[in-house]
Amino acid sequence: MANSLYTAGSIGQIISANVIIVNDVPISTLLTDSRRIANAPEALFFALSNRRDGHQFISEAYESGVRNYVVSSKPAEPLLNANYLIVPNVLIALQTLAAHHRNQFELQVIGITGSNGKTIVKEWLYQLLVAEHNIVRSPKSYNSQIGVPLSVWNITAGNDLGIFEAGISTINEMDKLEAIIKPTVGILTHIGSAHDEGFSSRQEKVLEKLKLFKNSKLLIGHYDLLLDYQKDINPDLKQFTWSRQFNQADLYVFSETTIKGNYYLRAIYNKKEIECLVPFLDQASVENAITCWAAMLALGYSPVETDTRMEHLVPVSMRLEMKTGINDCSVIDDSYNSDIQSLEIALNFLEQQNQHPKKTLILSDIFQSGLSQEALYAQVAAMLHPEKIDRFIGVGESIQHFRDQFNIAEKHFYPDTEALLKDMARLNFNDETILLKGARNFEFERISRALVQKAHETVMEINLNALLNNLNYYKSQLQPGVKIMAMVKAFSYGSGTFEVANMLQYHKVDYLSVAYIDEGVALRQGGITLPIMVLNPEITAFDKLIEYKLQPEIYSFSLLSEFTKYLQLNDIVDYPIHLKIDTGMHRLGFEPADMDMLCDLLEVNTAVRVKSIFSHFVASDAEQHDAFTLKQIRRFEKAFRQIERTLGYQTIKHIANTSAISRWKVAQFDMVRLGIGLYGIDPSVKDTNALQPIATLKTSVSQVKKIKAGETIGYNRNGSLKKDGHIATVRIGYADGYLRAFGNGVGKMLIKGKLVPTVGNIAMDMCMLDVSDVEVKEGDEVIVFNEEQRIEELAKQIGTIPYEILTNISQRVKRVYFYE
Incomplete structure (x- = not known):
């Protein structure tokens, strides 16, 4: 940087x-x-x-x-x-410049690749090695053909160790990244199914990844995997391997047990027994921790010192979390790390938010930057444009010392987090977006707890990166020049209003669409400036529609007449409207028989200007109805051609909904309407890796009870167990959107990776699960739906559609937004 x-x-x-x-x-x-x-x-x-x-x-x-x-x-x-x-x-120019920059420095560089675990291993190695090294590392998960050169550009003369990750999605990519990173030490993490579609075989993928280490001096990896590729590895490359099965490995892990919430590992290393206590229990984290354990030993650290450091590893959160705060605030919580690169990413996310009139940054001291303190805070200050940051709060003695660097009208400085917390009332946080960016030892989670609104423990997590992935998938399906209208009606299908709309606006969709005028007003008040089409404009709210520059769908002669009268009374001309044509849905819209009369009215109407003409497919995802879909396309073409001849100008034409974008490319016309596909659901997309579910609904266990066989459970005594067992009461009911139809064993939830059925009726605020075969305690997390227990499966359980599941999630369920 x-x-x-x-x-x-x-x-x-x-x-x-x-x-x-x-x-x-x-x-x-x-x-x-x-x-x-x-x-x-x-x-x-x-x-x-x-x-x-x-x-x-x-x-x-x-x-x-x-x-x-x-x-x-x-x-x-x-x-x-x-x-x-x-x-x-x-792109080659960017990579050439980064490779040149890397060559200017003699430092040890650890290069990490694999299918999973790259970012976690990188961040944990940073925690383990930062005590004696000035480390430069990839920010977040910057590991692509673009991300790697941007990461390597951050090397400065002050760094003595670099840790960079490299990710590939197809063949002939790794040589370019190797030339940029030039790792002296290589780490190969877990090999899984990620990006399998870019390779002809798993073997081809592994061989491509191994190219990263062709000029390295040391390779650290899983013995079981490297054994299969010995002939493909440079014989001069020293290897350090670990295994849970083969005692020939340099680190042979022969015992694994759980002790008071930690994972206790015993292994043979240099013919001696050593041990390591890891503060994690899930298997992915344990495998990543073993990789780090092996790396530390391979780098020359003693088993005792390594064990001491490993025991103090802390979870890595690579995601920004946006939560509802007190006093109508939004809180962006990135309080787990603080470096110059991740600060830039966080500031970018803050800039996207337009829902409040004020933006505040709370920032701690930044450590291990490789720069002098004066140069560091001058650079930080240069990143904080006064027109984008309204209030700055610095926490820490170093940042306080350089307070004069910050050219922001309202600024406050505190020596530590405790001093800030004591002064919170005076700062009067209200109707603002607050970004928390702090190094871990400043314990900014305490500030987060003070600022975040206390809410129902049932939470729906929205992954904004997954939403962006889905948006980009559909963009890749479009013909050149085709626009996107994103459907954000019904609280963005239950996923949020301005949070989703801000992301879509930032990534340059062309239009938004809402169901009612008040939804459009809320978006305007939240800072959304995109054109917004209103599907059901109420005659009584035309004033709000005009005031907030919303564009109505006109679907009937009476609505056209009423809106024209309103415009004429207020001396308004050429107001944008969208004409709905009924080509077979028979819900709303002008029918083919209405075209002559409609054209006669439009020909003399100067109050409106037709912005778009559109229709709605009935069954674009269903092959058995393809003949009818084709008939709809022909009816639509005939209608818009007649209207445009009358108007004497071109309009935007659109009929394709989510499923039609990929199935009916001939029907993309000038614009497509992207709805539930944004949220990861589209039955017409056969590639299971193309779309990502964006929502996870989770709750927790309130209480666990022992129940004898035959005892009744819940309202009307509808529930019982066939044999003695346990039930868990969880904090979600039909008032939260978990419908009564899920009761009595129809619905299932995930606890500790196992699906467990409901027992008895679903109550308003809670329900019961049969956990007889799972070890469960109060407070344990319960997954209602996620990428494994998908929304489509819940819809099948009660004979409905995914739309209903999503849109039924109550507003009292707290939404938390994640962004990497």
């Missing part, structure tokens, strides 16, 4: 660019996203052609102050005072 080694001209030489240099300025920051601008005067923007052509966003970056660009073609009209580095391939 911060390097003073380069200028625009010198980088042009490194990447072999044709250059247009107006002013050969220093370059310290690399950018690939026009929405995430930092240190604009010294930034170099790479116009990558990934999902969207980065050249389209150069003007946006320019408006933010960026004047240096790597592009693939000479600009027809160069921007004033802008430097251009012209290369055949912008």
